[in-house]
Amino acid sequence: MNKSALAILTTVALTTVAPSPSMADGDVNIYSYRQPFLIEPLLDRFTEETGIQANIIFATQGLEARIKAEGENTPADLLLSTDVGRLEAAKRQDIAQPVQSEVLEQNIPANFRDKDDQWFGLTTRARVVYASNERVDLDTITYEDLADPKWKGRLCTRSGQHDYSIGLFASMIAHKGEEVTKTWLEGLKANLARRPTGNDRAQVKAIYAGECDLALGNTYYMGIMQTNENEPEQQEWAKSVRILFPNSEGRGTHVNISGMLLTKHAPNKDNAIKLMEFLSSAEAQKLYAEGNYEYPVLGTVEPSEIVKSWGDFKPDPISLNEIADQRKAASELVDVVDFDAGAN
Numbered sequence: 172m173n174k175s176a177l178a179i180l181t182t183v184a185l186t187t188v189a190p191s192p193s194m195a196d197g198d199v200n201i202y203s204y205r206q207p208f209l210i211e212p213l214l215d216r217f218t219e220e221t222g223i224q225a226n227i228i229f230a231t232q233g234l235e236a237r238i239k240a241e242g243e244n245t246p247a248d249l250l251l252s253t254d255v256g257r258l259e260a261a262k263r264q265d266i267a268q269p270v271q272s273e274v275l276e277q278n279i280p281a282n283f284r285d286k287d288d289q290w291f292g293l294t295t296r297a298r299v300v301y302a303s304n305e306r307v308d309l310d311t312i313t314y315e316d317l318a319d320p321k322w323k324g325r326l327c328t329r330s331g332q333h334d335y336s337i338g339l340f341a342s343m344i345a346h347k348g349e350e351v352t353k354t355w356l357e358g359l360k361a362n363l364a365r366r367p368t369g370n371d372r373a374q375v376k377a378i379y380a381g382e383c384d385l386a387l388g389n390t391y392y393m394g395i396m397q398t399n400e401n402e403p404e405q406q407e408w409a410k411s412v413r414i415l416f417p418n419s420e421g422r423g424t425h426v427n428i429s430g431m432l433l434t435k436h437a438p439n440k441d442n443a444i445k446l447m448e449f450l451s452s453a454e455a456q457k458l459y460a461e462g463n464y465e466y467p468v469l470g471t472v473e474p475s476e477i478v479k480s481w482g483d484f485k486p487d488p489i490s491l492n493e494i495a496d497q498r499k500a501a502s503e504l505v506d507v508v509d510f511d512a513g514a515n
Contacts, residue, residue, distance in 0.1 A: 198224040199442040202234045203251040205429060209463050210251065216458065217449050223442050238266045243436045248443035250432050251293075254334040258290035258430050259495040267432040270444060278451035282490040283428055283468050292428035292491070293450055294465035297484065298339045299424065300415040301386045301393075303378050314343065314417045314425070317385065318358025324514070326362040327374045327383035331510035332502060335371070335389060335427065340501035341494045342425045342487065349500055356508045366513035372396060372405065379411040389427075390414065394464025394477050416484035423487035429465065 203210065207229050214225040228247075230237075235257070238245050250267075252258050261267055262285065269288040276284075283292030300312055317326060329336060343352045364383035369376075374386030375396065396409035416424045431450065437443050449455050456467040461475040473479070505511070 197439065197442075198226055199248050199439050199446050200246045201225060201227045201249045201251060201446075202238065202247045203227050203229050204231070204234065204253045204257065205229075205251045205463075210459070212458055212462060213450060213455050216455070217446055220449070221445060223445065225446065235261045235264055235266060238434055239264055241436075245434060245436050246438060247434050248437040248439045249446065250434060251429070252431070253429050254338065255290075255292075255428050255430065255491045255495055256334045256337060256498055258285070258428075258432055259498070261432055262287070262289045266435050268435045268437070270433050270447065272444060272448060274448040275451055278448075278456075278469050280468060280470070282488060282492075283430075286490075286492045290430050290432040291447065291451070292430045292468045294429045294456075294460055294463065295426045295468060295486070296389045296391050296429075296465050297416060297424045297426050297486065298335060299388060299390055300417055301375050301378060301388050301412040302415050303384045304411055304413055306384045309415065311420060312415045312417050313421065314339070315355065316417075317387075318355050318362065320358075320361070322362040322385060324362065324364050325384040326359065327364055327377045327386040328359075328367050329369055329371060329374065329387075330367045331356075331505040336367075336387070337498050337501045337505070338427045338494060339387070339425050340504065341497035342489065344497040344500055344504075345489055345493045346422060349504065352501070353504050353508060356504055356510055360508055360510050360512075361514050363514045367511050372408070375408045375412055376405075379408045386412075390466075390478070390481065391464040393481065394475075397477060398464075414481045416482070418487070419485045422489075423485040426466075426486045428468070428491065429463075 207227055214227065218224055234250060238247050238250065250261060267289040271288060275291055279291050302309060340352060340356065343355060371388035371392040374388050377383050378386055393409060393414060396405040399405045418424055431447055433443055433447065451469065453469055453472050456469045456472040460467040460472065464475060464478055466474050466478065
């Protein structure tokens, strides 16, 4: 490998403010919530084509705080993130700067770009319903349907305060308003088979085990489970469910993004913008989407064969800027209805 890759596998905030020795001047330096194995093939290709070496640090949380603490001395040029909520939070912490690029504007649809050009989507994932193959006889569903009392004791999901959940709830507020969303969340809560817990794969495991019949999750976890030869039990979990794309016959299925931003004090700004433009290109989009079972933001690039096998769907065209604006209200509603306490 022709670049430095330092994986910091941490679950606590990073507080080091001195530049890492792996972060060389004149390269391009990346702090990433995307795991290195997902983006290393892209960075290798970028280096081959440009001669610019890419260095990466990975963490599970705390990168925004680290960039903020490093200030003007940060070695980080780019932040790669897993959710528009994190990207928007980074923007509001004043650690990003706008990028004016015709390439990015051409390759990335406006609804997947920050209105102030401070963050940019790279791939999308849909927030879908996993349905039991044995116990659910449905071809279509809406998010609103999940609050129907007929599903009482049959629904599983992760914490309502998780970024993925908040994104969906915020989209509901953007479409329906806070009062309707509050009533809907109360209905979801009443239908829970257990207290919200675990990640998206844990919800599929719960369906496999018969604990629930429906669950909310992101599409790409299905690809991870279907191809996980190291943990064949996950392949069995995946076989027990199918994906339903909610609201495909109406406003569309909620989608979120993985994305990137240029840090406010990027020491290698020009190189960083070159990398951003490369990551939005057809070549990189294809590699990226195939590697993580997500959908390219560049419309001319086809998703992987595994992703295609889940079927076509209509994505909600609402701008993620509107959803980001409702995230605080969504988080507050989760607490108001005491969602994570589960059904009474």
